[in-house]
Amino acid sequence: MNPNKKKSNNSLEKLATLADVAEQAQVSTATVSRCLNSPERVDPNTRERVFKAIDALSYTPNFGARAMAARRTQTVGAVIPTIENSIFARGIQAFQEELSNHGFTLLVASSSYKPAREEEEIKNLIARGAEGLLLIGYDRNPVIYEFLRNRKIPVLVTWAFDPSESRPAIGFNNVEAMSNLTKRIIELGHRQIGFITASLQNNDRARNRFKGIQEAMKKADLPEKNLQLVQTSYSIENGSKAFEKIMGGKQRPTVVIGGNDVLAVGALRKAIEMGFRIPDDVSVTGFDDIELAQVVDPPLTTVHVPHRRMGTRAAQILVALINGEKFENSEKLQTTIQFRGTLGQAPQ
Amino acid sequence: MNPNKKKSNNSLEKLATLADVAEQAQVSTATVSRCLNSPERVDPNTRERVFKAIDALSYTPNFGARAMAARRTQTVGAVIPTIENSIFARGIQAFQEELSNHGFTLLVASSSYKPAREEEEIKNLIARGAEGLLLIGYDRNPVIYEFLRNRKIPVLVTWAFDPSESRPAIGFNNVEAMSNLTKRIIELGHRQIGFITASLQNNDRARNRFKGIQEAMKKADLPEKNLQLVQTSYSIENGSKAFEKIMGGKQRPTVVIGGNDVLAVGALRKAIEMGFRIPDDVSVTGFDDIELAQVVDPPLTTVHVPHRRMGTRAAQILVALINGEKFENSEKLQTTIQFRGTLGQAPQ
DNA sequence: CTAGTCTATGAAAGCGCTTGCATCAAAATT
DNA sequence: AATTTTGATGCAAGCGCTTTCATAGACTAG
Known part of the structure; x- marks a missing residue:
């Protein structure tokens, strides 16, 4: 009667799920899950069948569901002050590369140098399952640190190293x-x-x-x-x-x-x-x-x-922190003066 | 006997959940959820109690769970070729600002100009619930486009406009x-x-x-x-x-x-x-x-x-696409030649 | 030949949320 | 005063996954 009611009847209504794959491959969802997460634990023949089904259905696991069930996300977050100029680009790039070596994914957000934005982004990253956070500099509302402590999210401060601060940091003085x-x-x-x-x-x-x-x-x-x-x-x-x-x-x-x-x-x-x-x-x-x-x-x-070194080490430390290793001390990197053409004798 | 067995007994073992908040505030989880998503539908007194509980417990909603239950993520993804130099920074910044005006969050990934990486990142973004994708340029494996089409994820191509291509794009020729x-x-x-x-x-x-x-x-x-x-x-x-x-x-x-x-x-x-x-x-x-x-x-x-204009319009179009509006045509932006000091008469 | 080990798989519980439906009390309408 | 409407809330069913535990068959060992 009312043709408007049926929506886009032109094709399959929902995305493929693990269950769909399981059905198509004639196995249980448990087996499909194992294929994805520990393939060695399933018979090669079965495995092949499953992967065929995955392909056929254009299946991609749903991250949220997976995170929820496994209570692990393998994700870390970083919030940097700005993305528009490239001050942080090299360091973050190195950070992300090293993270990826450890099987972690990076989510980055930017705060535009606004504390309120930063707070928002931190919460957003946490909501998205970040297991650890990289933050630029020490300065922020203690409430946030407290919040993070309550939630047991390891935080690593970077781009700064202040001997008078006690929290984990990697950076320069x-x-x-x-x-x-x-x-x-x-x-x-x-x-x-x-x-x-x-x-x-x-x-x-x-x-x-x-x-x-x-x-x-x-x-x-x-x-x-x-x-x-x-x-x-x-x-x-x-x-x-x-x-x-x-x-x-x-x-x-x-x-x-x-x-x-x-x-x-x-x-x-x-x-x-x-x-x-x-x-x-x-x-x-x-x-x-x-x-x-x-x-x-x-x-x-x-x-x-030393942007890249800082980023790389930051990743290593944060991963260690996430894995429960203790790292009470901070790590100080050395800066050097790069003499080029704009500094000279004072005119007299 | 074995003190090693109990882990970190120094504090609460798990993060606060909706249910914890509900208990603390003496309401049902449904009410807490409403407080978060449509506050006007709950009594001011109750609401206040709930928010107090939320604060007290440092509660943040779990994005994955929410996405799963609501089947909506309000997230879009973008994969850009590089983050290290700032070619895309201004455009993406504008994209993200406009997205945020529409209540969407941006997830950005980079491919380092490697097709395989791009494919990976696309899948990752989809897994994380991206409801739409911004991609740079047209060139990519047709299989990916097919995959995206199967999953009904709207894709907007940008940084390019090619009259001979039919898919939605916003960019310049x-x-x-x-x-x-x-x-x-x-x-x-x-x-x-x-x-x-x-x-x-x-x-x-x-x-x-x-x-x-x-x-x-x-x-x-x-x-x-x-x-x-x-x-x-x-x-x-x-x-x-x-x-x-x-x-x-x-x-x-x-x-x-x-x-x-x-x-x-x-x-x-x-x-x-x-x-x-x-x-x-x-x-x-x-x-x-x-x-x-x-x-x-x-x-x-x-x-x-026109980086910023491109980013802003891209956001508007992508949001429209996500909301099911049709946008078959592409949009062409004009480039201009910026004459400065490095182009002159050919030496003779 | 029987008991004991493995290996591959399935059943089902549960992760933290949203939402349709049901409920109930208070306000509005007759 | 009786009925209907409205507003605030709770119940419970899932959303798509992982993982524990159980099971059954195939081997190995005694």
Whole structure:
């Protein structure tokens, strides 16, 4: 009567399930399941029949059902601040490769540097069965850590290593890295320093880099007022604006330190645009050593971070954590200064 | 007797479930479920009690169980060729934002430009409940398309638009885009052209860009032998090597076209390193117009692709497809040539 | 030849949720 | 006051899988 009622009668209504495969292959669902999960435990002939049926039906196991029944997902999650620029890309890529070596799948989400988004994404990953989490930096609402602890989800902090924090982490010491760089900068005669950074709030990495600069300046007896700070969000464009702002002030710095390469490259572009000779008139440095740094002209002097090693080790540690192994200590990686063309003697 | 047998007695053994919440709040699981999915259908007092319990227990719904019971996941998947360089980042970001406006979550995977990996990731995404898929380019094993069709998963192709293909797509016409660029190049007097591209195999976008060059050359009566081709994989480094190789030949081109910005930037760097003046001695062009293009010196002339618009529309179309709306036609976006500093008159 | 081992398989319970249907009390309608 | 409607809730059946336990047949050993 009502032809609208029957929907898409043109073909099979539902997706193939384990049971369908079982029926087609004339075995029980248990056997099909075994074929998929421990093939060696089933007779070769049966096995072949089953796989034929699987093919014939375009069957794919339903992850949710499997996770529920097996109480294992072999999945880990990572939430990174941004996907748009490639700060985290290399590290995450390595992380994922190593994870895959251990039979784990990676789910990655991004927070756009917003704590609330991060919290949401963390919950989402957990809901999706992540058995462990990789998070960038230490800073976040203690409630989340508590939540994760309650749910017994191992968490590994990365991209930072802070000796004063106790939770598992693999990364580098941001204070130290930046302090080292600043020390070299000061040795080159610079006395007025500009620092362009992401917002210091909710971002221990940015804060610690700032602290590194301060410490080095203090050690060299430079007064705090010689350091000018501009906070902005990560983008080349913003780096440029920040540079303009800093150079517009009365106390022009002779070196501008970028909180990361993206900001630094923005600053560098603007500097050139404004007619500064680099590094003769003004020096610029970055942090991270992403591909971008090598491609600008002059190439950017920056703090090199061992992205891939960090990602790989992170995967190993997280897998160990998931398998119940203890790992109370953190692991510190060394950064180095990558001297290229943008850092020079302070103009005089 | 055997203290090893009891495992981690230090705390609650299992994660909180809906049932635990129900018990704690003195209601049925049905009510808790309603609180989560249609709060307006439950009494405010009850609701409050339930949410209190949820908090107290650090409860998060189990995605798998929910998906299974509700037969809906509100998830779509995308598999992109690479995450390491940011070719796809902006588009995917926009895709994800728009998806989120429609209440969908995005799962992204990467294939490293390997067909087998892509197939794997597609199945993985399906297993995880993706209700629709965004794929880059048309080229893939027909078996996969068939598989997807059997499972009734809507697929949207993007980053390409080919009038001769019938499946839903949103993108730009790679042949046309590259042909337009080449036409301009030829108008500038160039007669010897080099083309650095990703492998043409399994990559319709690369192939079509190649075709675009060929067509434009034909139209201008340039013989095929005036076009030199180097295939390599995407990286700045490889772009540099390819440039060196091309310039090492006897028939030096006066312009080198990069199949994308990454390759082009590599070529550009090497060109400068080899002492060529750009664009006086040799011109270089890219494709995609990613951030990188603006940052090199001289800034790269490239084909601008409307990444964000493409991502946003892709999300809208895919959601429509999932909701059963018909969308047989593809949607073509316009590319433009972004003239910057690396394309000039052919040297004479 | 019988008891004991294996090996391959099946039956069925249960994983954590949603939802149709039933229930019941309170509000609205007559 | 009797009846109907409405709103809030509970019951219980699955959703698609894995896994324990049981079973039956085929071998091995004594």
